Amino acid sequence: MTYPNVHLAHFIDRPNRFIATCRLCETQEIVTVHVKNTGRCKELFHPEVEVALSYQPSPKRKTDYDLIAVKKNQAWINIDSQVPNALASQAILDGTIVLPDLKGNITSLKREKRFAQSQFDIFIETDLGERAFVEVKGMTLEHHQIGAFPDAPTIRGLKHVTELIDAIKEGYQSYVLFIVQFENIQTATIHTNMQPALADMLLLGQTQGLKVLAYNCSVTPDTIAVEHQVPFDVNEMFEDPNSER
Structure with a gap:
């Protein structure tokens, strides 16, 4: 973009x-x-x-x-909270972002699809009958090349993860996709001290088939582009740079 x-x-x-x-x-x-x-x-x-x-x-x-x-x-760190969804949709379609275990070729990608009480960011269908939800989260918090989400408690994010797990039980593939809005990152994680319930729910989801992905971006003052996948580890220790501010 x-x-x-x-x-x-x-x-x-x-x-x-x-x-x-x-x-x-x-x-x-x-x-x-x-x-x-x-x-x-x-x-x-x-x-x-x-x-x-x-x-x-x-x-x-x-x-x-x-x-x-x-x-x-x-x-540079891009802070535009509206750009991750557009970047994710484009990068999934052009193959920059690969959704593991999704069978077949994508035939349809739609933005904003309702399931239960959630409106998920992306809904995908493939030529082999697979259906998948992708919930996209922008990540701007960084310290010592570790990126973390969230920088403030998010009830909405917790609800999304809970209902992505419910979708798996009904036959959907479910993904949480972090668009890291900066380039220099070694690992992405959850800011557990900020919201331990979110970390716990993601760990539970991963045992039930929820896929959690993170992709970094190259950023200049006027551009942002998805680069490549980076490791995601819920258990990675994150030191909050704001703890003393």
Whole structure:
């Protein structure tokens, strides 16, 4: 994915989950921007950190800019919570993302499919009669090249995993797919200290056929692209960079 009209800026502050104040590098103008991620992202939003803004003015918008990426050390992390689903769908169809144990060729991929009380991100059918649900989660939290999810407790995420397990019992293939929105990562895991119930449910699901996958992305200020699969291990120890913030 390529974003239009991207400008570099420096982050000043974040009054609430939805907006931030930034200073454009080119003109030094102070602008209010929409943050395309309602998560905490405390480890990313330090004063004066470099950020990427996409300029998309519209009479229907309250702000002219979207904050889409943050520079951490020397690498960019994309924080757009809307992009993982689109990336996943495209990468599954073009073969960049491979869903293990899915038999046959994909004949249909649909976005947003309801099952029980959940709306799963992707529903797939194959020419051998396989049906599969894929729940996509964006991952932006990182420390010492270990990526973790979530950065805040997610009741919705826990419900999704529970109902993916139920879908397996009814003959579906079920997958949790983490789109890691940065490149430098050795292992992906669950932030167990943040939400132990989610880690427990994933471990249970894996014993019953739930497949958990993670793919990293190459990121620049104005682009993001799926790269390759990275190891996922629920039991990997994760040190929260925000524990002292």
